[in-house]
Amino acid sequence: MAAVAARHDEFESLGVQILAVSADSHFVHKLWQEEELSKMVPDGVPFPLLSDANGQIGRVYGVWEEDAGVNIRGRFLIDPDGVIRAVEILAPPVGRNVSEFVRQIQAFQHVHATGEATPAGWQPGQAALKPGPDLVGKVWQVWKPESRS
Amino acid sequence: MGEKESSCVSPAGGPVEPVSGGQNAADGSQLQEEVAGMTARVGQVAPDFEATGYVDGQFKNVKLSDYRGKWVTLCFYPGDFTFV
Numbered sequence: 001m002a003a004v005a006a007r008h009d010e011f012e013s014l015g016v017q018i019l020a021v022s023a024d025s026h027f028v029h030k031l032w033q034e035e036e037l038s039k040m041v042p043d044g045v046p047f048p049l050l051s052d053a054n055g056q057i058g059r060v061y062g063v064w065e066e067d068a069g070v071n072i073r074g075r076f077l078i079d080p081d082g083v084i085r086a087v088e089i090l091a092p093p094v095g096r097n098v099s100e101f102v103r104q105i106q107a108f109q110h111v112h113a114t115g116e117a118t119p120a121g122w123q124p125g126q127a128a129l130k131p132g133p134d135l136v137g138k139v140w141q142v143w144k145p146e147s148r149s
Numbered sequence: 150m151g152e153k154e155s156s157c158v159s160p161a162g163g164p165v166e167p168v169s170g171g172q173n174a175a176d177g178s179q180l181q182e183e184v185a186g187m188t189a190r191v192g193q194v195a196p197d198f199e200a201t202g203y204v205d206g207q208f209k210n211v212k213l214s215d216y217r218g219k220w221v222t223l224c225f226y227p228g229d230f231t232f233v
Contacts, residue, residue: 001226016220019211021200024229026160029203032229048211050202052225056163057198061189063225071225078195078221082214087191092227105220 002037003098005045014105016077018047021058023070026051063089077105079112119143161199161210195223 001020004011011018024032029049038044050057052071058064063074073096077086085108090096107118116128119139127142129135135142164187187196199212213221 001224004224011222014220016222017216018222018224019213019216020224020226022226022228026158026201026203026208028229030208033203036230048202048204048209049229050200050211051160052163052200053160054163057200058225060164060187060196060198061223061225065227068227070227072227074223074225076189076195076223078213078216078223080218080220082194082217084189084191084193084195087189101222105222109220 001045001049002040003096005037005041005047007098007102008041008046010102011105014102014109016105019050020045020047021050021052021071023052023055023058024049025053075101077101077108079108121146158201158208158210160201163198163200165197165199165212165214195221 004018004020008018022029026049029051033044033049052058055064055066055069055071058071058074061071061074061076063071065072072089072092073094074087074089075096076084079085086104088096088101103123106124107122110116110118110122110124110128114128117131118128122128129139129142189196195213197212197214199210202209202211204211213223
């Protein structure tokens with residue numbers, strides 16, 4: 001979560017509210033913020049740390065690990081209409097890639113604002129696709145797969 | 150509404166069944182049975198919930214639906230004081 005917090009200004013400038021959820025109690029969240037996070041990130045994490053003590057929320061979101069009694073890493077991007085637009089769930093030993101997540105937010109916000117679609121690897125500023133009959137069979141003219149450099 | 154400011158907030162927890170008319174679960178009642186079949190899926194409305202949290206130095210109850218109109222990212226993680 002500290003990795004997300006360290007780039008919170010990016011989420012803020014994109015107008016994205018982060019809500020962090022774990023099985024820890026709100027009391028433990030307070031301790032973590034004071035004892036550790038505030039030493040990793042100036043002033044600690046600037047978003048709510050929520051308690052899902054009995055896994056009720058995690059079960060509904062498909063991230064509750066029954067045996068361990070914890071939520072595994074899962075992130076859900078929710079648009080202003082309350083609709084889930086992107087989901088990523090990772091097994092515990094691997095952390096998130098915040099850069100890719102920021103890119104996905106930018107892509108979904110572009111799609112939400114324009115009705116266009118973004119091709120693989122799209123970055124802000126690049127051309128997006130305007131879905132419709134005219135595009136069928138013509139994607140090759142406007143987009144080429146990225147090759148590894 | 151869903152946010153109560155208090156140093157001794159009564160713990161809220163869990164999914165909140167969508168109710169027409171707005172106000173519901175004011176007592177933080179848990180509706181697990183009713184939402185047992187409800188799951189989060191891309192393209193579907195995110196299941197609402199209320200949870201107690203640590204927010205800006207306060208204990209507060211936070212409801213997902215309070216953020217309607219904004220982009221929201223829900224980040225689940227295994228636990229405080231873990232390493233990744």
